[in-house]
Each structure stands twice: as structure tokens, then as C-alpha cells.
Amino acid sequence: MPQPETSPDRLGDRDLRALPSKYYVSEGVFQREKELLFFRTWQYACHSSEVENPGDYVATDILGQNVFVVRDQDGEIRAFRNVCPHRSHKLVEGRGHTTVLVCPYHQWSFSLDGGLRRLRKTPDSQAPAAGRVCLTPVRCDRMLGFVFINLDDDAASIAETWPGVEAHILETCPEVMSYKLAEGASAVPPADVDCNWRIQVDNYLECQHCRHGHENFADMLDICNQNYTLGANHAYYFFLSAGKADNKAYPLDPEHDVMDLHFWFLFPNIGFGQFSGPGNLSLFQWLPVHTGSGIRVNASLEPAEPTDPGMKVRQALRTKWGEEVLQPEDLAFMRSVQVGMHQHTFDQGWYIVDRESQEFSEAMIRHFHQLYQARMAAPEPSAN
Known part of the structure; x- marks a missing residue:
């Protein structure tokens, strides 16, 4: 108070x-x-009801830094940088639902927890191992059902920021x-x-x-x-x-x-x-x-x-x-x-x-x- x-x-x-x-x-x-x-600082992204089900996502940005919020298969709300680690293409637009996050450019696919699932290559291709590549997570917190994101990995929680x-x-x-x-x-x-x-x-x-x-x-x-x-x-x-x-x-x-x-x-x-x-x-x-x-x-x-x-x-x-x-x-x-x-x-x-x-x-x-x-x-x- x-x-x-x-x-x-x-x-x-x-x-x-x-x-x-x-x-x-x-x-x-x-x-x-x-x-x-x-x-x-903590910035508003969406309301939790907008990502009510696993696979629901909302894309947003903080002054040109693109982020999306998604609910994963375990029901956890996560946020990631909205950029493919392959060639920096945006992964998702607007609002929607998906079971797998697929980059429109070269079809690299990611699970809802940000891990790399698949990339296009032949058995002889030299390519990064799946465990070496993932989406970049963004700090995510909730208040009164509203979802906030913070680009600072070391930022205090919402409860600590606005006690x-x-x-x-x-x-x-x-x-x-x-x-x-x-x-x-x-x-x-x-x-x-x-x-x-x-x-x-x-x-x-x-x-x-x-x-x-x-x-x-x-x-x-x-x-x-x-x-x-x-x-x-x-x-x-x-x-x-x-x-x-x-x-x-x-x-x-x-x-x-x-x-x-x-x-x-x-x-x-x-x-x-x-x-x-x-x-x-x-x-x-x-x-x-x-x-x-x-x-x-x-x-x-x-x-x-x-x-x-x-x-x-x-x-x-x-x-x-x-x-x-x-x-x-x-x-x-x-x-x-x-x-x-x-x-x-x-x-x-x-x-x-x-x-x-x-x-x-x-x-x-x-x-x-x-x-x-x-x-x-x-x-x-x-x-x-």
C-alpha cells in the first residue's frame, strides 16, 4: 500500500x-x-485470457523489439523474442493458435517451450544440433490477470517492483x-x-x-x-x-x-x-x-x-x-x-x-x- x-x-x-x-x-x-x-521495465503484453489454451499466442513489441507470448503444453505462459535464430525472420504475427512454431522463411520449427524441433537438412549437412538452438526467452510475469514482459533478464519481479x-x-x-x-x-x-x-x-x-x-x-x-x-x-x-x-x-x-x-x-x-x-x-x-x-x-x-x-x-x-x-x-x-x-x-x-x-x-x-x-x-x- x-x-x-x-x-x-x-x-x-x-x-x-x-x-x-x-x-x-x-x-x-x-x-x-x-x-x-x-x-x-515491465510492459503490458496481453491479458491471460487471450492465451487461454496451450498453443494460443499473441505477438507484440516494445518500441520495435518484437516479442510474443504463448501458453505452452503444460499450461505455463511464456514469452520469447519474436525472431528466428536461423536468419532473424519474424516467427508469428498478430494472434493465433498453433501446436508448433514454424518460421515462414525456412521452416525451422520450435516447440511451445522454445526448443528447436526440426530444421531442413540432409544427413550429410553440417548444421547445429537441436540442443544448441532455441528461442530467446523474455521475462514474463502476471498481475491481476494481465501479462507483462520485461526485456531485462535481471529485472526484479512485478511484486518487488510495485510492492x-x-x-x-x-x-x-x-x-x-x-x-x-x-x-x-x-x-x-x-x-x-x-x-x-x-x-x-x-x-x-x-x-x-x-x-x-x-x-x-x-x-x-x-x-x-x-x-x-x-x-x-x-x-x-x-x-x-x-x-x-x-x-x-x-x-x-x-x-x-x-x-x-x-x-x-x-x-x-x-x-x-x-x-x-x-x-x-x-x-x-x-x-x-x-x-x-x-x-x-x-x-x-x-x-x-x-x-x-x-x-x-x-x-x-x-x-x-x-x-x-x-x-x-x-x-x-x-x-x-x-x-x-x-x-x-x-x-x-x-x-x-x-x-x-x-x-x-x-x-x-x-x-x-x-x-x-x-x-x-x-x-x-x-x-x-
Whole structure:
């Protein structure tokens, strides 16, 4: 469980300065982020239900590094580099099912545990022995049914990286493990966002803009009654509901719906959120494409069976509001911020930190930036 922030009561100007704009526009920073952040941290790959049966697989990538997740014959979920050790051809595309992994290029075949089964040769061919060749494994771990991968073989487990977070989510959302992946979630492509990935995270980590920037959303909340806690490598914040069944965002059923809102941030780029309405838990992942654009990956869980006759209608109205109201409002803000980062007169912004009036506090952004700067100051890994 995250612990309350213990920062000084009063911060000087130096401690209130935000990240310099170069971190949002520099190609050199982007390349360094790949090596120090995204290739060395846990990244979302798929939901375990998408590889439910032995032979089910899902192909993904982390900024161009191709990986696939597969369930083997013993029921274990594994991950491998999606590259044939023969001539580097990609092994699988998209999602599917197979009993044997066969490279399309030269037909080398591999078992579901990554071992080489067969290669094309004659009895007189000089070729590697089967025991000498295998697929390259990738670290794989699970949290709340979501499958994560990590390209760093020496990385700490998810439980060690984000201690107490899974238990806290289960305590807050006790029915989540009975939920299913929302219908059509596997087919929803990542959303393109015309701004740096950290602008998206910064926006997620504060609600100072909510009262005026999301008026419909704010009408659903007791906007003054929000709180946050900061952990070593994560953060949590929640909003109490205003208790309005009929509000400006979408209708609620207090008898059957979740009313309060809960959000978790897992450094560097993963979020979990439970919105008001029918039971739900959403995963968010923010990834860069280049310095000025990124993508947002969403994966949502919902009750396996309707809790009441009106649940599906309320779900649809919540989704419609998110896609047509909330997201466009945020996108407009974030795009403008990205343009502002390129202005000659803007070099560095400011934080507002306020423990008493947390509606206005940007302490979670400051915490995120401190974690980011510490990681970016680390030496780059060797090329070996």
C-alpha cells in the first residue's frame, strides 16, 4: 500500500521547477529512454485470457523489439523474442493458435517451450544440433490477470517492483478477478496521441484541470474530496463520488454501480483505473512513437455476467462519454502542451504542491519526474 508523501512543508523555487522542455522534444532523450526505461521495465503484453489454451499466442513489441507470448503444453505462459535464430525472420504475427512454431522463411520449427524441433537438412549437412538452438526467452510475469514482459533478464519481479499494489487493487476492487476482458478489447488498436508520452502521464497524474476542463466529469465527483499517496515506485489517488445518479457525464445506479473513482500509477508508464458505473478495471499504457507523439493502450475488464438489467446500457453510455467527451478534452490540452514545449521562450514549467487542498496539487507529477530523472541518470547498459 503506498505511503503518504513526507516532503517538506515548504519547498523552494528550485524544488518547484518541473522537467525542462528538452525532455519532451529531444531525440537524444528519446533514444536514452528506450535503453534505460522501456527496455528495462515491465510492459503490458496481453491479458491471460487471450492465451487461454496451450498453443494460443499473441505477438507484440516494445518500441520495435518484437516479442510474443504463448501458453505452452503444460499450461505455463511464456514469452520469447519474436525472431528466428536461423536468419532473424519474424516467427508469428498478430494472434493465433498453433501446436508448433514454424518460421515462414525456412521452416525451422520450435516447440511451445522454445526448443528447436526440426530444421531442413540432409544427413550429410553440417548444421547445429537441436540442443544448441532455441528461442530467446523474455521475462514474463502476471498481475491481476494481465501479462507483462520485461526485456531485462535481471529485472526484479512485478511484486518487488510495485510492492503492495496488486493487493491494494484487489482490496479496493474485490471482484476484479472474476471479471472478463471487455468485449472487443483485443481488437481495439492503440490510440494515436500527438504529444510526448510523458505529457500523457503528466495529465493523468493531476486533476487541477478537471473542474474547468472536464465539467461533466467534475459534476460526477465530490471534486474537493480527493486524496493521493505516493509509494517508492508508484502512486494512488481517489475521488469520492458526488452521489448523483443523474449527472452531466453518464447515468449511475447507486444500488449496483461502483461510485467512487480509484487510480493507480505504476512507474514508468502503466496506470490502472476504476471509474464510476458498472464494475470495471482499466489498464492504461503510454508509449512513445517519437519525441512528439505517442500511443495509449487500453485494456478493460468488466463483469462476466450483467449485475442488473440496465448494466449494458450504462456501460455503453460510459464508453460513449469517454470516447466522445473526456478523451477529446484531454487530447486538446495535451496537444497544446506539446506545441508549447517547442516555444523559444518556454524552458521549464512549475509544480503546485498542496497537501491540504489536493485538488490543486501536482505532487504526483513531481514524484513521477523525480523517479524519471533518477532512472535517466543511470549508466546505459552495455552492448553485450
